[in-house]
Amino acid sequence: MENEDALLTKIVKDATSLAAEIEKSCGSVPCILDSLNVEVERYSEVLDFVTPLVLKIDDMEKKLRALEIQETLSRYRSEVDAARVLGNADMALDAFTHLSRHLGAYNDCSSGDFHSHLPPYYYAMLASFIKGALTGRRAISLAMRIILEKLEKRFLFNFYGSRLTNMIEKPEWYLTEVQTWMVLNDQWLTWIQDEHLRCPLPSTPLRVEFMRGLIGFVVDKMKFDLGLIAKPPKSYCSDPLLPANKPQFGRVDEASKENPYGLDSSPLATDPDLFGHLIDEVLNFENRLDGLCYPVHELRPVDVLTRLDVLHRWLCLESEIAHRRMQDLLTKTQTLVPEKSSDSPTTPQCAEDFVALVYAISRRGVQLRDAKARAYFFRVQQSLLFTFLSTLSDRLPWLRGEKTKWETTPSANRSDSAVTSDPAVWTAVLNALFFVCETMQDWTNDQYFVELWEDRDIRKLLEHPDPWIDEPSPFEEDSSKMFEVYERQIRQGLEAVVSSLYRSLCEVSRDYRSDVSQWQRIPELGIGKFTGSGGGLSSTAADLAISSLSGKATDMFMLLTGSLSTLAKLLHPSLFVRVWKPLFSRLNQYLYSQVIRRNHFTAAGAAQLHYDIVQCLRAVVLTYTERPEEYISESLDACKLLTLPMGVAALLKEELKDTLTPGSQASSGLMPLIELGISRLSPDEVYEILLLRL
Known part of the structure; x- marks a missing residue:
């Protein structure tokens, strides 16, 4: 009992002291609350100051990250541009791979639409390089897989392994076999669809789906022979319970894995003769597919060749x-x-x-x-x-x-x-x-x-x-x-031909050009005839009995006619026209400027010049055109002026002299030139030509 009393006394004392402590603590709570309120107000001010800074730092981090990715994208984009300019598809594919990987990271850290900064042609090139024709191979229905099962087994048995029918140098064997199966079953499949599958109609004609399945065999065979896949493909149609929505040949197994050595591991791809023969046979097979009305957009063997x-x-x-x-x-x-x-x-x-x-x-x-x-x-x-x-x-x-x-x-x-x-x-x-x-x-x-x-x-x-x-x-x-x-x-x-021939003509006509004795010779007495109309001495070639080409012009005309005759036989007619036209134009300017304008002519000399140009040169030009005046008009006009009767030439000279004086009408001097048939020379040039007459 004494122990219990002592224990109770102790408990009472402890409870009393605890109550005192609690009372004391409760008395200090208002002070603590007051201090907490002060701290809350102070921390609220700090929070209001710090929060914008934190948000700003976070935004800056995002922008820095975006800038880093933008820089990376810029580098890969420049690589794409370089690959596009160089035409290097491998380089473009690598650049596009990196570009597409970083685009997602950029879009995650940026609120802007980055795709708007890409050039439009990037999307088409991405689709072309990354989405190849072989990646879109469509699934084959369960019914068609049952039809193709026996043919697939026969194909795998005959054209893989150590069979005598499996020869890489004879791709036409399996291509011909597949084509034979297509032809033999085409009419039957068409009849089945028309007579028994009228409602509902399948989305793809049976014959097209059948051909697509057979071409799938060919595609896998080509890929294996070229070393694009490591192992022969496994049978697909032998598992008829395979879901129809599962892409054909899309299984990720050992047979569909890419060969790490690629084309270099295949003798078919490394031997140019074998590879070229495969290409020829595949292209011939493509032509036969077109003859069977196989749709262009469906799977084709040539898709393997466009990898x-x-x-x-x-x-x-x-x-x-x-x-x-x-x-x-x-x-x-x-x-x-x-x-x-x-x-x-x-x-x-x-x-x-x-x-x-x-x-x-x-x-x-x-x-x-x-x-x-x-x-x-x-x-x-x-x-x-x-x-x-x-x-x-x-x-x-x-x-x-x-x-x-x-x-x-x-x-x-x-x-x-x-x-x-x-x-x-x-x-x-x-x-x-x-x-x-x-x-x-x-x-x-x-x-x-x-x-x-x-x-x-x-x-x-x-x-x-x-x-x-x-x-x-x-x-x-x-x-x-x-x-x-x-x-x-x-x-x-x-132009080189015309220039060369023109230079040669100028060289051989050097003596003819400076033959002063020929142009200024005096006609023999009794040869000239007086005409009643002009009142002067006629100086035409016929009147002065000029009937032969100048001796020093023979070489020039022989070279001209011989060269043009040779070129007419050797050159294409369209090219020859582009030779003789500028040649005659240059020769006309040469005769007009170097022969006529630099010499003085007597009646006999003018008659000889008239014969050389009008009778000889015009005849040469007439061989190639019906209108020779278009190409040697200046020389022909000058010959007309030099062989005018003396009276007519004198009257024309006086009339032009009056016309050329200051204050006179220029049109008044054109009428006599038109009457004489002078078409290409101006009144000034006509007057200068008339001054060359002796």
Whole structure:
């Protein structure tokens, strides 16, 4: 009991002390609340001050992050631009991969729409490079998989493994087998759909779905033979319970994994002969598919050939073979000889063969669905056109600084150094360039080339050099202006021909030009005749019995007629017209300025000049045109003035003298010139010509 009393006493004391402590604590609570209120007010002010700073720092961090990503995107975007300019699809694909990965990070940290800053053509290029034709392979229905099951087993058994029918050098075997299955089942499948599947109609015709399934076998076979997949594909149709919405050949298994070694691991891709044979057979198979009315947008074997790595190898092979064949054409001994069976007797055989070679490449590229793949085939054609122009231009003598010889010596008697100056050589070169130029004009109406050029992105691609193809371009020109390059080379060549022949004519006519004794000779007594109409001595060639060409003009006329006759036989008619027209115009100016204006003429000299120009030169011009006056009008007008009767010439001189005085009407001097048939000379020039009469 005593212990219990002591314990209770202790508890009471503790409770009393605890109550005192509680009372004391409760008394200090108002003070604590007051101090807390003070602190809350102070911290509220700090919070109001700090919160905007924190938000600002957070915003700055986002902006810095956005700037970092923008800088990264800018770098990858410049890589895309560089890849686009260079035409390097692998580089473009890598850049687009990085670009697409960073776009999501940018959109997460930026409220702005970044896509508005991308050029429009980026989206098309992204779709072209990343979404290949093989990624869109559609699923096959359960019923069609049951139909294809036996054929798939037969295909896998015959064309894989160690079977004798599985030969990589014979792709036509499995292509022909697949085509046979298509033909044999086409009518039956059409009948099934028309007679038994009228309602509801399937979304895709049975025959098209059947063909698409068979082509899937071919695509996988090509990918395995080319080393694009590591292992043979597994059977797909043998599992008929596979959901129909599961993409065909879309399973992620060991058979569908990419081969890490790629094309280099396959002898089919590394052997040019085998690879080229595969391409030929696939393109022939594509033509047969078109004959079976297989839709263009469906899966096709040629889609395998438009993969970046396969297309790259195909283009390199196409370019190499085409350039080798072109060099073979240009190194033949009779390469510049016109073909006997040709419609144009002046077109060299090499030009027609070259055009056929270039056009054949376009016929191969036209079967590709991807426009950019077709554009790269066009780049091969551009490279061939540049090389052909460069090779033939090297045979033009004026580009090597040589002078074209205009002589009558046969080419067989010339030295070796003069053979290249033979007109038969460089006229054939000009004819070849002209034939290619005309062909390019005809191609402007070809749908293949029109579609390429109408695509703005493709046009930009064609306007830049391509590192995939060696373009031995001797001309720093826009490759899209190929026609202008050829036309300019032809124009320069024809100008060189005209200038060379003109210089030769000037050289051989040097004595004729300065033959003062000829122009100022006195006619023999009794030869001239007085005319009743003019009251003076007539000085026409007929009156003075001039019936032969000047002796010193013989060389000039022989060179003129001989050279033009040779060029008329060797040059294409359209090119020859561009030679004789400027040549006669230059010769007319030469005779007018160097012969007529620099000499004085007696009646006999004027009559001789009249015979040389009117009877001889006009006859030469008349060979090529019915209106020679258009090309030698100044010389003809001068001859008329120099052979006028003395009285008429004197009256005309006085009338023009009065007209040319200051204050007189200029039109009054034109009437007598019109009456005399002077059409190209002005009154001043007519007066100066009349002063040359002695």
